[in-house]
Amino acid sequence: MPLTSKHLLGLDGMSRDDMKLILDTAVSFREVLERPIKKVPPLQGKTVANMFFENSTRTRLSFELAERRLSADVLGFQATGSSVSKGETLKDTARNIEAMKVDMVVMRHSAAGAPHYLVRVIDANVINAGDGGHEHPTQALLDMYTIREKLGRLEGLHVCIVGDIAHSRVARSNIYGLRTMGARVSVCGPATMIPRDIGKLGVDVYHHIDDVLPTVDALNVLRIQMERDAGRLFPTLREYHNFYGVTRQRLEKAGRAITILHPGPINRDVEISADVADSEHSVILQQVLNGVAVRMAVLYLLSSRN
Amino acid sequence: MRKLKAQIIDEAGFERTITRLAHEILEKNKGAESIVIVGIRTRGEFLARRIARKIEEVEGVTLKIGSLDITLYRDDLLGKLEQPQLKGTDILFDLNDRNVILIDDVLYTGRTIRAALDELIDLGRPKTIQLAVLVDRGHRQLPIRADYVGKNVPTSSSESIRVHVREVDGEDSVLLMHPELPE
Numbered sequence: 001m002p003l004t005s006k007h008l009l010g011l012d013g014m015s016r017d018d019m020k021l022i023l024d025t026a027v028s029f030r031e032v033l034e035r036p037i038k039k040v041p042p043l044q045g046k047t048v049a050n051m052f053f054e055n056s057t058r059t060r061l062s063f064e065l066a067e068r069r070l071s072a073d074v075l076g077f078q079a080t081g082s083s084v085s086k087g088e089t090l091k092d093t094a095r096n097i098e099a100m101k102v103d104m105v106v107m108r109h110s111a112a113g114a115p116h117y118l119v120r121v122i123d124a125n126v127i128n129a130g131d132g133g134h135e136h137p138t139q140a141l142l143d144m145y146t147i148r149e150k151l152g153r154l155e156g157l158h159v160c161i162v163g164d165i166a167h168s169r170v171a172r173s174n175i176y177g178l179r180t181m182g183a184r185v186s187v188c189g190p191a192t193m194i195p196r197d198i199g200k201l202g203v204d205v206y207h208h209i210d211d212v213l214p215t216v217d218a219l220n221v222l223r224i225q226m227e228r229d230a231g232r233l234f235p236t237l238r239e240y241h242n243f244y245g246v247t248r249q250r251l252e253k254a255g256r257a258i259t260i261l262h263p264g265p266i267n268r269d270v271e272i273s274a275d276v277a278d279s280e281h282s283v284i285l286q287q288v289l290n291g292v293a294v295r296m297a298v299l300y301l302l303s304s305r306n
Numbered sequence: 307m308r309k310l311k312a313q314i315i316d317e318a319g320f321e322r323t324i325t326r327l328a329h330e331i332l333e334k335n336k337g338a339e340s341i342v343i344v345g346i347r348t349r350g351e352f353l354a355r356r357i358a359r360k361i362e363e364v365e366g367v368t369l370k371i372g373s374l375d376i377t378l379y380r381d382d383l384l385g386k387l388e389q390p391q392l393k394g395t396d397i398l399f400d401l402n403d404r405n406v407i408l409i410d411d412v413l414y415t416g417r418t419i420r421a422a423l424d425e426l427i428d429l430g431r432p433k434t435i436q437l438a439v440l441v442d443r444g445h446r447q448l449p450i451r452a453d454y455v456g457k458n459v460p461t462s463s464s465e466s467i468r469v470h471v472r473e474v475d476g477e478d479s480v481l482l483m484h485p486e487l488p489e
Contacts, residue, residue, distance in 0.1 A: 028392035304389040
């Protein structure tokens with residue numbers, strides 16, 4: 001049973017069967033990552049280009065590791081210092097890379113919809129590694145994988161995403177993915193960070209974190225993006241921490257075991273307190289490891305769809 | 307639809323074959339001390355458990371049993387339209403310096419075994435790898451042979467062999483099927 005599409009552009013509109021196939025396939029690759037030799041041969045002879053037009057460390061490294069562990073040849077590309085800074089268009093850059101007989105392209109771009117445009121101009125499989133404020137499907141898939149691994153299922157769980165929902169592609173992909181897999185999804189943050197019509201995506205909105213905690217199974221805590229003028233969205237970091245910071249006292253008051261996720265990199269004692277980030281309920285480092293397995297599954301499944 | 311040509315092994319014969327393979331493995335390895343059992347998914351996995359149980363009965367020991375999904379090591383993966391679903395390799399023990407008894411249902415071209423050998427060697431450095439199969443039907447495309455054979459069955463390459471095991475198919479038997487009729 002192959003995937004329906006030859007690209008992974010987003011989780012909006014992806015079927016439950018496809019999501020389940022990716023998550024189930026990732027279980028096999030998770031086992032490969034425990035082996036003494038963490039490398040298997042299915043992408044031998046395939047070439048994957050990682051086109052990162054926007055800064056990224058962990059997603060790029062995670063993809064690169066996934067590609068190498070599947071025995072693919074890997075081309076790295078970063079916008080800074082490339083001909084993009086000389087004014088080359090996305091179409092020309094992509095076509096030039098494809099002319100070198102590249103089979104798959106992993107792309108991060110600051111413009112929403114950039115990978116959707118790319119699939120119209122090249123033949124290679126395209127994987128969206130984050131497009132503007134739109135989607136980041138592999139991050140959401142690894143979040144879902146990690147919740148499923150920890151809690152045994154997704155269906156019927158209540159997952160709350162806390163933070164800057166308006167500017168988060170991670171939040172958007174998580175909402176699409178989790179809802180499709182049958183979870184209840186809510187979002188929590190100050191009004192300046194919650195899009196006014198977010199309810200249309202089928203999520204509940206909370207402005208007080210203590211209201212949502214008593215029913216939550218997993219919390220996905222988003223990073224406060226200090227570099228993205230967070231200062232305009234709330235008065236001070238301390239105030240944000242007081243109102244929305246995920247702290248041990250808050251979790252204890254809620255009186256239930258809540259699994260804590262964070263896409264990283266974390267700001268300790270801003271959106272999450274240090275003791276919570278390091279607690280037994282935190283799966284932040286499992287997310288990093290599972291990210292490699294999930295990306296291996298996506299690359300493997302798409303590689304047969306040419 | 308393929309039609310049945312002959313039943314090659316029946317329920318009782320199946321049990322006797324498992325028993326004989328178990329004894330041959332014990333004889334060659336002078337006991338069960340150094341051996342671990344690895345079955346190739348899917349049918350080989352069940353045969354591995356049966357053979358292991360038989361060895362455990364005879365020797366009064368507990369064996370380590372694992373299963374191998376060779377999908378990622380196949381040589382025809384990229385050309386295939388229907389990508390097989392991964393079922394996962396499950397070997398939770400050290401293979402180093404062990405005598406690995408690799409078990410599959412049918413030995414045919416040898417390509418599955420080539421893939422299994424590559425995967426096993428990536429997992430460790432066994433002292434030996436020995437191959438046990440229920441049926442050897444010939445037509446090898448690679449220089450591979452089995453150490454223990456339940457039954458040699460001469461076939462034409464257009465025929466097919468079907469192995470049924472109780473755990474999946476409700477009965478134990480090996481069937482030789484006629485070539486597929488053109489529509």
